[in-house]
Amino acid sequence: MTPPILVLILAGGKSERLHPLGRLRTAPALPYGGKYRVIDFSLSNCVHSGLYRIGILTQYAPMSLHGHIGIGRAWDLDRRDGGVRLLQPYVRQRETNWYRGTADALVQNRNVIADAPARHILVLSGDLVTKMDYAPLIARHEERGAMLTMVTVSAPDDLSERYGYVDVDGEGRVRSLNEKPAKPDGTTISAGIYLFRARELRERLEAPDLGPDLVRDIIQPMIASGESADAHPLDSFWRDVGTIDAYYEASMELLKPVPSLNLHDHDWPIYTPSEDRAPAIVFGDGDASMSLVAHGARVEGVVRRSILFPGVHVGPGALVEDSIVFHDTRILPRAVVSRAIVDKGARVGEGATVGAGEPIPNREFPHDLNSGLTVLGKGAEIPAESRVGRNTIIDMGVRETDLGTREIAPGSYIRARALRRR
C-alpha cells in the first residue's frame, strides 16, 4: 500500500540555454519524441506508480504547459480526490512576489503542502526524460526511515557544470551534494528527484530566514545536519533537456536500433493528450527510414534519422536528415534540412538549405551552440533558395525581411525585428 504522497513538479524555470525553443515555453513543455511533452514522462511515472495527487509549479511562460495539462484527463488525473493542480504565483494582501527560486516556490505554496494528506512529499524536476517506478524509492524511504531520499544516476556526459555531484557512503547515505563543481569527484549525480518526509519539509519551509533555492537552502543543509539522507540509485535511461545539445541527444537516442528508452512499452505507456490527426502518410516519391513519424505527417520527400511531429509536411524532392521537426512545419519541395531543430509552424522555402557549411560555433553563444546544430524558432520562415549555416539560431517569427540575405553565415543569430524592439 502506497503511503499518502504529494507530488510537486518544478516546471516554472526559464531555460535560457534553449534559446528560441525555450522562449514561449519551459523545458517541461518542450515537445519530445514525436508526440509527447517532456513533462509527460514525470506525469506518466506518477500515475503508473499510483501517485495521483500532483501539483505543478509554474511561473515562466506557462500557457503552453497549462494548455497541455488541462484538467489532467490524459493521465486519468481528472479525479474527485487528488488529481493535478497548476500552482502559479499569486497576489496576496501583504507581501507579494514572484517565485524567487525553487524553495521560495514551495514556501509560497506551503498551505498546499500543509493541507495535503501526505506523509511524504516527492519533488520532481519537470525537465527530465526517464521512465521510473517510484514505488521502490518510496518503499526504501519508508523502510530506512530517511528524512530525505534522493535519486542518483550516473552522469550521461561530462558537462559537470550542469549537474549536482553526490558522494554516497558504503551504506547508501549521502555524504555531500556539490552543485556544478569545477572538478567533479566521481560520476554519481543527483537525478532531480527528491522524496522528503512531509513533517521535516514543512518545518523547514516555516523557517523565517530560509533562502530561495531548494538544493542550496534545504537539501544541502539537511545533508550537512547529519540527518538521514539516503541515495536511491536509478540505472535506467535518464536525461535532462535543459540545453539544445542535451535535448537533441536525448531525442536522437530514440532512433537507435535498440533505443535505451523504449516508447513501445505496453507496461509503462507514456500518456499525452492526443490530437485528432489522420495517420501519417508517405506518398509520391516519399521515403522514410530510421525515423519516428507522428500522425498528421505527410512525407513526399526523403526523411532519414529524424523525428517528425504531428502535421509536418515534407515536400517532393526535399530531404530531412538528422533533424527534429515540430508540429505543422512545412518543408517545401527540394529544401534540405540537416542537423536542425525546427520549432512549430515554421516554413523552409523551396530549394532552401538549413544546416550548411562549416560548423563555426555560434558567435553570440559559442558555449550553447557549437556542435553543428541549427535551430529555427516557432513560425520562422526561410526564403526559397537560401542557405542557413550551421550553429545558427533563427529566432521565432523571423521573416524574409529580417534576414536581408539568402546566405546566412554559420554561427549567426538572427532575430525578428518585432521581437528585437521589445
Place this chain on the structure above:
Amino acid sequence: MNRVSYAMILAGGLGSRLCLLSEKRAKPAVPFGGKYRIIDFTLSNAVNSGLFDVGILTQYRPLSLRDHIGIGRPWDLDRKRGGVELLQPFQGWQENDWYRGTADAVWQNWSRIDERDTEHVVVLSGDHVYRMDYRPMIEAHLERGADATVAVAEVPLEQASQFGVVRTDAAGWITGFLEKPKNPPSGRISMGVYVFRCAALREELWKDAERDTPHDFGKNILPAMVEQGRVLSYAFPGYWQDIGTLDSYYKANLDLLSAEPPFPLEDHRWPTFTPSTENPPARLGPRARVRSSIVTHGTIVNGTVERSVLFPGVVVEEGAVVRDSIIMGESWIGPMAVVDRAIFDKRVHVGRDARVGHGEATRPNRDCPEHLSQGLTIVGKATRIPEGVTIGRNARIAPDLVEEQFPAAGVPTGEVLDRA
C-alpha cells in the same frame, strides 16, 4: 420546438459481404484507414454539422461498436444535454422482437424521437466513408417543406443496381424510387442519408409496422412516401463510398493513398474523430522502405511497405514485404515474409518466409466467389500462419487458427481454410 436536433444512425445490419471482417463485429465497427472505424466518418460528420444528439441503432454483434463509442468522448458526445446512446433491441410490456428491418428499428425506438420535441429527424447509415456537411441538406429540406429529403450521389451505371435509384422532376422532387433495380435507369442513387419530418415519418412507420414487409427504409418507407409526392432529392457532389463488399472496403482504403485523396483525412476544419490509442509515433527502422502507404502510431517497420495501410502496432520485420495490403492492428509480419494484396484482421501473425497472396488469381474463392474474385486474400483475426507456408490468392483463412492447423502444402488460390 426544435426544428432538427436529433440524428439516428443505422448500425445494426449483418454485413455478410464483408466476409470475415464483419463476422464478429457490426460493419460500422470494422477498422478503416489506419486508425478509424467506419462509423467514425458518419459520427464526425454529425458533430461537425452541429448534431450533438445521436442515437445509434445496433443489433448485430454490438460489443465492438459499444467499446468503440463508449460515452462518446472523442466526438464531444459525452454531454449533459444530448450526447450519444446505443439503442439495442429491448423487451417491452406487450411486444418483444428483434429489429425486423431498418424502419422497424426506428419505429421501435420512436419514443426517443417523441420525447425530444424535434420537428425533424436525421437518419444516417453507419457504414459509409464520406465527408458531408448535413446543414445545407437540412436547410433545403426545411425551405422546401419536404416530408423527406434524400441525399443523392452519382455512381457508375453498372454499380447502380446495388443501390436505391432515384428519379426526380426538374424541381428536384423525387418521382420514383427503385430499390436495387436490375436495369437501373441512371446512376443517381440514394446514399441512405435522410432528413424526415417526424410527423410524416411516424405515419409511414405506423402503417408499415402493420404490414408484412421487410420493414426497410429503401424498400418500403421511401417508395411509399414518394407516392405522397413530398420527397426531395439533395445532390451531394463529394466523395461517397458505401462499404458493402470486400472490394469496396479495399478500394476505399486505397483511395486514401492517392496523391490527390478524395478528401483530406487531415483537415482541422473537419476532423474525423476516433478514440486514440496510447502508442508512440510510427518507428521506421534502418532497413525500412515505406512507399505510398499509411502508417500509424505504434507501427514498427523494418522491411518494405508499398501501397498499404498499417494500423496501430503492426510490426513489419526486416526483409519482409507488404504490398497493396491492409493490415489491422498488432499484426506481425515475420522476417522475409511476403504479403501481397491481402486484408488481415487484427493480430495476424505471419511466420518467417511465409507468402500470403502468391501466384495468379486464376480462380475465385470456392466458398464465396462473389466476394473474393479480384485476387484479394483475407485472413481472420489472430490467426498464426506458419513459417515458410504459401497461401494463394482469393483465399480465405479463418480466424484463430494456429500453425498446426495449416497443411504443409499451404493454401492454394481460391481455397478456404476453416476451423476444424
